Amino acid sequence: MNLRPDPTFHASPKLAMQAPVENYAFTVMLSPDGSQSDGIAVIDLKAGSDTYGQIVHQVIVPNKGDEFHHFGWNACSSSLSPLTGHAFLERRYLIVPGIRSSRIYVIDVKDPLKAHIHKTIEPEELFAKTGYSRPHTIHCGPEGIYVSCLGGGGEDGTDGPPGIFIMDCETFEIIGQYEMDRGKQDKHYDFWWNLPQDYMVSSEWGLPPQFENGVVPEDLLSNKYGHSIHFWDLRARKNIQTMDFGDNYQMALEIRPAHDPTKSYGFCGVVVDTTNLQGAIFTWWRDDDGVWQSKKTITIDPRPEKPENLPPLLQGFEAVPPLVTDIDLSLDDKYLYVACWGLGEMHQYDVTDPMNPVLAGKVELGGIARGTKHTNGKDFAYGPQMVEISRDGKRVYWTNSLYSTWDDQFYPDDEGGQMVMADVGENGGLTLNNDFYVDFPKGLRSHQIRLEGGDCSTDSFCYPSV
């Protein structure tokens, strides 16, 4: 407990953009076959530092087979909510779940160079207290830390629906299930909210048997992955509206609401449209009658390709699908970054008018049957995937692995973990930075990135940018 709010808590997105820039990144390192322990890499981002762009510390966990994926902070700018009174928490701990083991690590990063495990929550405790498994997205909100889970109970996570549980933000005790009325929600992936407007939006990937051993082509072609998003009355814990994008919009994944809490819209990325292999972004918004609406505002076309250049999974389609696997919105709500993991492209859209996004910049890197090299001449395995934007919006970082078993299906010949960075132009545009290139230790892949002091997919703000 501090006497003053943590200096990394900001009342509005605008204040966060004006704050000092990031000094470190924390990036997930995962062993795809469980032969090594997973960990968190601490990467030096201080401009001019002798170790700039290097892994300067690693937190390696004692277990194997956790498969780290997404993670988040114990506290963020939501602490300044006028309602919750948690203003004196410290942004100090990373909550790192193992998506395969259901084990959760709490890592103390107060001194990034001495980051260490503070607490471990064993899977049995999670199962017993929540009935959920495979913990995933972390957000700090009212009453504590919210964690979405991809699996329900039982061995394969299909015994009961998956959902969100709440964890105490000081003791890291699991409190229990969040939902009081989940409505039609029976799958889970990401979630985020608007705290002052009191709504939450959640999305769907698939149930554990549909992803743990790789994508199931029959399920994908028969449209059995998630294609709906759910709108919740956040504090009443009630699903108030389920919005079905349509059966063919398979895997509605990342939810990115506008950061300015006076706005009532956001975006959701859809991995693949099974009718034409396009990737899609939907803009969702609340209309004047309080009903949620959505419209497909971005489509990205597949690229035709000879079957012999394609992995067996895609040979029948003679095309490379874009595979929109991650999206991220800058703090000024101006640029939406869209990772096309299949094509091997990172797109930057100007979403000043959220109903009419305009492509403003693009970087080609990696990609199925293309394997574009970095402009510094180095290799980039797979394609651009987890993307994170600096608070000031000037630097965009991304890594390359999607999920162990899926990497192997879409890129059977690739291996390795990389993290790169691109500079954002004054009026948009995206250019790879040749000086920043992190190659992860052999045998480890990389996934989500968190920036010291918060980034564009962690902090929830309670006051508008004025």
Next chain:
Amino acid sequence: MADVTSMAALWWAVIFSGLYHGINPGMGWPLAVSAALMERKHSAMPKALAMLAAGHFLAMIGILLPFSLMIVLVEWEVQIRVAAGLLVIAMGIYLLINRRHPKFLARVHPARLALWSFLAAMAHGAGLMLVPIYLGICAIGADETGHLAAQTLMSNNVTTAFLVAAAHTLSMTVAGGIIALVIYLWLGLRFLSKTWFNLDILWALSLVAVGAFGLYSAIAGH
């Protein structure tokens, strides 16, 4: 004469406690700032302050009224005041030991400001902080008016409870309102986190001090 000065001192204590509650962000002034910013109109701020005041007033009166009815039992006056003092001290010690914030406050809908304010005041023992002061005022009042019929005494005490709660809430609203207004109009949101101090320990100690004062004045005469 001594009674007049201590009476004035007690009323000043009512006003100071109001100012003290008002500057505490835990009693809601940040909500007034956010209401004006979120609704994008100035008029939202006085409205929010009025709702916060209403909730706070209800919490004060909700605590004071039972005591105003109890002290009709004049022969038990000292015991009641001792018990009240101990209760306030106990609340302070509880808040010192249990440093957790009441999480149920986060469950209140952000637009229900009056309800939030009422619950926040209750959970933090804001009303209890007034009890020893209020009982002191009643005791002096009873001495001055001599031994009146129980009914008159009770109605006097009830009136005093309303006056104490109103004066306290008014000064709280003025203090919180000034901070909210200055941040909203001039300083900007950057100062929201800068003016936000952790008053938890001070608050708990205040309860202990006010309770101790109640005990002392009950035993020492007033």
